[in-house]
Amino acid sequence: MxxxxxxxxxxxxxxxAQRAALVDAxxxxxxxxxxxAQAFSxxxxxxxxxxxxxxxxxxxxLASLLALxxxxxxxxxxxxxxxxxxxxxxxxxxxxWLQQVDDSRLKVAELEERREKLRPFRKLDVDASLLDxxxxxxxxxxxxxxxxxxxxxxxxxxxxxxxxxxxxxxxAVVVRDGKDHYVFLAYDARSAEKVQRVLATAAQVFExxxxxxxxxxxxxxxxxxxxSAHAELAALQRRLDWFIQHKSKxxxxxMACFEIAAKKAELPTKFGQGAxxxxxxxxxxxxxxxxxxxxxxxxxGEKVLLETVPTSQTPPTKLDNPRAIRPFEFMVKALSLPNYxxxxxxxxxxxxxxxxxxxxxxxxxxxxxxxxxALFLRHKxxxxxxxxxxxxxxxxxxxxxxxxxxxxxxxxxxxxLGYALHPFIHRLEEEGILHLMxxxxxxxxxxxxxxxxxxxxxxxxxRLLKHMxxxxxxxxxxxxxxxxxxxxxxxxxxxxxxxxGRFLSADSWLVLVGLSLVGLLLTExxxxxxxxxxxxxxxxSYLRIMALGIVGVVLAGMxxxxxxxxxxxxxxxxxxxxxxxxxxxxxxxxxxxGMFESSIQSLRLHYVEFFSKFYHGGGTAFVSLREDSEKx
Amino acid sequence: MVVDVGTGLIAIGAGLAVMGGALGTAYAQGNIGAAxxxxxxxxxxxxxxxxxxxxxxxxxxxxxxxxxxxxxxxxE
Numbered sequence: 001m002x003x004x005x006x007x008x009x010x011x012x013x014x015x016x017a018q019r020a021a022l023v024d025a026x027x028x029x030x031x032x033x034x035x036x037a038q039a040f041s042x043x044x045x046x047x048x049x050x051x052x053x054x055x056x057x058x059x060x061x062l063a064s065l066l067a068l069x070x071x072x073x074x075x076x077x078x079x080x081x082x083x084x085x086x087x088x089x090x091x092x093x094x095x096x097w098l099q100q101v102d103d104s105r106l107k108v109a110e111l112e113e114r115r116e117k118l119r120p121f122r123k124l125d126v127d128a129s130l131l132d133x134x135x136x137x138x139x140x141x142x143x144x145x146x147x148x149x150x151x152x153x154x155x156x157x158x159x160x161x162x163x164x165x166x167x168x169x170x171x172a173v174v175v176r177d178g179k180d181h182y183v184f185l186a187y188d189a190r191s192a193e194k195v196q197r198v199l200a201t202a203a204q205v206f207e208x209x210x211x212x213x214x215x216x217x218x219x220x221x222x223x224x225x226x227x228s229a230h231a232e233l234a235a236l237q238r239r240l241d242w243f244i245q246h247k248s249k250x251x252x253x254x255m256a257c258f259e260i261a262a263k264k265a266e267l268p269t270k271f272g273q274g275a276x277x278x279x280x281x282x283x284x285x286x287x288x289x290x291x292x293x294x295x296x297x298x299x300x301g302e303k304v305l306l307e308t309v310p311t312s313q314t315p316p317t318k319l320d321n322p323r324a325i326r327p328f329e330f331m332v333k334a335l336s337l338p339n340y341x342x343x344x345x346x347x348x349x350x351x352x353x354x355x356x357x358x359x360x361x362x363x364x365x366x367x368x369x370x371x372x373x374a375l376f377l378r379h380k381x382x383x384x385x386x387x388x389x390x391x392x393x394x395x396x397x398x399x400x401x402x403x404x405x406x407x408x409x410x411x412x413x414x415x416x417l418g419y420a421l422h423p424f425i426h427r428l429e430e431e432g433i434l435h436l437m438x439x440x441x442x443x444x445x446x447x448x449x450x451x452x453x454x455x456x457x458x459x460x461x462x463r464l465l466k467h468m469x470x471x472x473x474x475x476x477x478x479x480x481x482x483x484x485x486x487x488x489x490x491x492x493x494x495x496x497x498x499x500x501g502r503f504l505s506a507d508s509w510l511v512l513v514g515l516s517l518v519g520l521l522l523t524e525x526x527x528x529x530x531x532x533x534x535x536x537x538x539x540x541s542y543l544r545i546m547a548l549g550i551v552g553v554v555l556a557g558m559x560x561x562x563x564x565x566x567x568x569x570x571x572x573x574x575x576x577x578x579x580x581x582x583x584x585x586x587x588x589x590x591x592x593x594g595m596f597e598s599s600i601q602s603l604r605l606h607y608v609e610f611f612s613k614f615y616h617g618g619g620t621a622f623v624s625l626r627e628d629s630e631k632x
Numbered sequence: 633m634v635v636d637v638g639t640g641l642i643a644i645g646a647g648l649a650v651m652g653g654a655l656g657t658a659y660a661q662g663n664i665g666a667a668x669x670x671x672x673x674x675x676x677x678x679x680x681x682x683x684x685x686x687x688x689x690x691x692x693x694x695x696x697x698x699x700x701x702x703x704x705x706x707x708e
Binding site: 334335430541543544547548550551601603604607608 | 679681683684687691694697698701
């Protein structure tokens with residue numbers, strides 16, 4: 001609980017022919033962090049890895065297209081069974097369906113694009129074969145507000161030599177389509193440049209699509225094609241949906257099984273390979289060594305040799321906390337995993353984080369809301385980030401309620417549905433603020449002192465005696481500075497330390513400060529002088545507990561000023577509804593802001609002020625070969 | 633309402649303490665936030681570090697607030 005779990009490095013030898021059996025045995029055992037073997041040269045994966053990886057690539061690609069996640073908690077199956085299921089599930093057929101769906105979507109998109117191009121022409125009952133004329137050019141446009149027929153008339157190459165073909169009957173056909181109207185214009189090809197110039201400024205010109213027959217007929221044809229393509233796509237999609245609905249669970253389970261099979265088949269790449277022997281290495285919890293020995297004996301009999309490997313390598317870190325404390329591991333990991341040999345601060349965080357959190361937020365109503373949210377998250381998520389968060393929220397919510405009773409606050413008010421609360425510390429009165437300030441500094445003093453003590457203990461454990469002495473001297477410095485200031489400075493915030501400060505006179509405290517400083521200069525050199533202001537800064541930093549608490553209660557108080565008076569009068573009732581909505585929204589905002597700030601600032605007090613006294617981090621995570629092995 | 637010069641100066645001092653802290657924090661958090669988002673895009677595991685770095689300058693405005701609050705307490 002205070003330190004990561006003790007690990008031991010093992011090496012298992014077997015003949016090359018027994019590699020697969022060794023992999024099975026290690027996987028069944030599960031709680032092993034397999035490392036690259038130092039013995040022999042590097043090995044190859046198991047023979048069937050190629051088959052598995054080929055199938056897995058197909059499964060992963062399809063899962064990605066269908067947005068499916070691999071199933072969890074599946075049991076491994078023999079390869080022959082998996083290949084049989086792969087065929088039975090018609091994975092190749094599914095792959096072909098997906099391809100058909102893709103092709104069909106592409107076809108629909110292309111047809112719709114053609115339809116959009118034809119849309120302005122749908123009422124144009126002109127045979128497109130006329131467009132083949134060499135003497136004439138054609139334009140199709142929507143006249144803009146500045147369009148003038150006169151401008152076009154002027155570009156005609158005079159009355160002479162310009163005549164529309166009789167088939168068209170007119171030199172321009174005006175097409176009306178609802179509110180829109182378009183012009184299909186035929187003009188002398190020699191005037192093309194001038195006509196295009198006129199149209200470019202006064203009309204929206206459309207590219208004339210190539211069609212056979214009339215444009216109106218082409219529109220009808222493409223409409224039918226679009227409808228048919230949509231129907232085809234819908235049929236394919238229905239088939240795909242049916243598969244997703246009925247087979248996706250089996251598919252996800254099959255993929256998870258293949259993932260396991262691939263993991264096992266690939267494992268020997270970490271093994272060492274000799275002429276006839278293979279060797280697998282890894283870290284396991286020391287207390288489970290006998291269990292592994294027994295498991296290997298059962299599976300491989302005398303064909304395996306297990307030995308522990310003395311090594312100077314740093315083992316990975318496997319945290320070892322009781323279930324109730326585990327949610328708080330997330331906070332330590334977010335900073336950095338502890339080194340194998342150092343103290344795991346999760347238990348300390350478990351104790352102090354909720355207290356600080358609750359002290360900042362400190363409200364019975366908000367605490368209840370947090371508990372409700374935590375229970376919802378626990379119900380919704382069985383593992384992962386939100387599960388951890390819910391565990392933290394339960395404890396933080398309880399402390400928030402407890403401090404809420406101390407501060408006498410319920411959603412920022414001093415009563416619970418009319419029943420008055422009697423605050424021990426009133427956060428909006430001068431005396432209460434002073435008490436809160438003293439309490440914040442006291443908590444900071446205790447927190448920092450524990451940090452130095454833990455730092456000294458960790459240093460002693462690693463036989464770093466000079467380092468240990470420095471930690472003790474920093475603690476002495478903190479104690480003597482606070483003692484000196486308490487008896488000599490008359491700072492109101494330090495009044496809580498007055499009784500303790502009176503143990504010694506101001507001069508004696510000052511001598512202790514001097515002695516501590518000399519000791520620090522001897523152990524840490526001139527750096528100690530630079531870090532000295534930081535020590536006072538660390539203590540003052542805990543005043544944020546007070547400051548954030550006041551900000552929170554002021555915010556909640558402002559929201560509580562929203563008038564909530566139920567009324568039977570329609571206008572009064574409407575204003576009541578609006579005010580109630582604003583009140584709820586405001587309280588939700590205040591709670592969200594309070595929770596965010598309380599977590600961030602409590603976390604900061606731990607990471608920066610507390611952990612810096614003893615914690616280094618930088619550990620490598622212990623990764624169990626089988627993810628569910630811890631639950632076994 | 634008539635206040636003497638001393639009271640006015642205390643009130644101005646309280647305002648300046650909060651304002652200075654807020655401006656300093658805003659400037660620092662703007663830069664740290666931008667850099668932090670860049671870091672997270674590259675390395676998601678640095679989330680904890682980014683949060684700490686982002687929370688560090690909040691000390692400035694919080695201490696400014698405390699100073700401001702204490703100064704306001706001096707006004708009779």
